[in-house]
Amino acid sequence: MRRPILVAALALTLTACSSPASREAMTPQLLAIDKHHPYSLRVQTNGGSETGGLDSTNIADADLKAAIENAVIRNRVFKSVIQGGGGDYELNVQVISLRRPMIGVTLDVELEMGWSLVRSSDRTVLMRKSVQSTGQAGIGDAIAFVTRLQLAVEMAARNNIAEGLKAISKLKL
Secondary structure (H helix, E strand, C coil): CHHHHHHHHHHHHHCCCCCCCCHHHHCCCCCCCCCCEEEEEEEEEECCCCCCCCCCCCCCHHHHHHHHHHHHHHCCCEEEECCCCCCCEEEEEEEEEEECCCCCCCEEEEEEEEEEEEECCCCCEEEEEEEEEEEEECCCCCCCHHHHHHHHHHHHHHHHHHHHHHHHHCCCC
């Protein structure tokens, strides 16, 4: 009698509904920044998607935008982040591809995002770069597949944001 209940509980744990990537978990903490730019920045994101009830973990545009803004502020890459119109510079980040495994014990996620930095005053493109990153989570990180997948997606996004912002910090603006 206990065995079927245990099997059912294990099945629910392993196949629970997916959660979206968390903006907090996607935000890199302390980065080795070359230059702190004394300008304002406006961030725009696209190409992401919401996580539906039966979907795999996705990266929502609003959460990606918040993670990038938080990382910019936390690491002082720019003096300030502007909402809406304005700003000395505009950063556009687009999710190009997010490759997630369907099964596995150790999950490897591959993420590619396009980064573009534009000077607002004259629309000069100062950087256009494709950043590829990976994230990995294993059974030691979480037993449930959906949780491991979420952790791997968040790590791939965090690594991508870190690489994009490091590239921007090397620019002479």
